[in-house]
Amino acid sequence: DTAVSQTPKYLVTQMGNDKSIKCEQNLGHDTMYWYKQDSKKFLKIMFSYNNKELIINETVPNRFSPKSPDKAHLNLHINSLELGDSAVYFCASSPRRVSGTPVHFGPGTRLTVT
Amino acid sequence: AQKVTQAQTEISVVEKEDVTLDCVYETRDTTYYLFWYKQPPSGELVFLIRRNSFDEQNEISGRYSWNFQKSTSSFNFTITASQVVDSAVYFCALGFLDTGNQFYFGTGTSLTVIP
Numbered sequence: 001d002t003a004v005s006q007t008p009k010y011l012v013t014q015m016g017n018d019k020s021i022k023c024e025q026n027l028g029h030d031t032m033y034w035y036k037q038d039s040k041k042f043l044k045i046m047f048s049y050n051n052k053e054l055i056i057n058e059t060v061p062n063r064f065s066p067k068s069p070d071k072a073h074l075n076l077h078i079n080s081l082e083l084g085d086s087a088v089y090f091c092a093s094s095p096r097r098v099s100g101t102p103v104h105f106g107p108g109t110r111l112t113v114t
Numbered sequence: 115a116q117k118v119t120q121a122q123t124e125i126s127v128v129e130k131e132d133v134t135l136d137c138v139y140e141t142r143d144t145t146y147y148l149f150w151y152k153q154p155p156s157g158e159l160v161f162l163i164r165r166n167s168f169d170e171q172n173e174i175s176g177r178y179s180w181n182f183q184k185s186t187s188s189f190n191f192t193i194t195a196s197q198v199v200d201s202a203v204y205f206c207a208l209g210f211l212d213t214g215n216q217f218y219f220g221t222g223t224s225l226t227v228i229p
Contacts, residue, residue, distance in 0.1 A: 033217075041153070041203055043219040056216060090159065103209075103217055105151075105159040 003027050004106035006091050012112045013081055021076045021109045023091030031055075032074035033103065034066060035090040043090070049074050081113045116141050118208050120220035127196050128228050135191040135223045137206030143167075147209040148182065148189040153222070154202040162204075165189065196227045 004025045013019050025032060033056075034046040048056035052068045063079045078085060091106040117140040127133045139148065150162040163173065165182050173180050177194045193200050206220040 041222045041224070043205065043222075045217065048216070088157065103149075104161070107158050110157075 003104050004091055004093055006089075006106040006109050008109060009107060010110050010112075012114065014114055015081055015083060017081050018077070018079045019081060019111070020078070021089055021091075021111075023074050023076070023106055025072055025091075025093040025104070025106075027093055027095075027104060029093040029095045029104070030071060031094050032068065032071070033092040033094075034074065034076050035092060035105075037088040037090060037108070039087070047074075047076075078111075081111075083113050086111055086113045116143075116208055116210075116216075116218045118206050118218050118220035120204075120206055120223050122223045123221070124224045124226070126226045126228060129198060130195050132192060132194050133196050133225065133227075135193075135204050135206075135225065137189045137191065137220060139187050139189065139206070139208045139218075141208060143210060145210070149207040149209060149217075150180065150189075150191050151205045151207065152202045153205065154199075159205075162191075193225075196225075198227050198229050201225060201227045 007022045011019060031050045033048045035043050036046055037043050045058055046060045047066045049068045051071050065077045066074055067077060068074045088108045088110050090108045092103045094103045119138045122136055125133060146167045148165045152160045152162055163180055170182050170184055179192045181190045189206060203222045203224045205222045208218045210216055
């Protein structure tokens, strides 16, 4: 029944490691996103994909690489993790070209880099 | 430029008081959407309401009500008879159909309802 799911929910790792966060949506939506929420609760978009095509790529270090194997999945791979990458990462989805339908969020992945 | 401002960083009220969370937005587009989301201490983001730019009707849903005023570019959210379960961070957001359904979030207002 989960609309947007993310794994893992918590991720603790050391600096310099490479890690991935997986996201899946079963809503049939065309567009998926990754958002980062920092310690001050500020939400900022990182990437947006529509039908597997990258359409938004905000100013994000190239250590972050999204991968969309199909339109139901948008995974986030992070290389050479840094302390500043510690945050909560939210995956989200929405149908494109449908008037005002809200973005549905996953439960978030809390990443802690030590 | 597109921007959402939530000037109230933190608000504390005593249970059963009414509270209004302010949201002011900036855009030159004529078609846009406004949203409110709730983020309780458990961390998930919960959709509360969507309003498009052509619909200025105020809306009431139980103890929640929203006041959309294009003249002042505001979309304020009022909780009537607040309850402890209303304690959360509330985000206002501005959305568009173009540019990949880009959303612009405000910085959030942390509401604490004291029993």
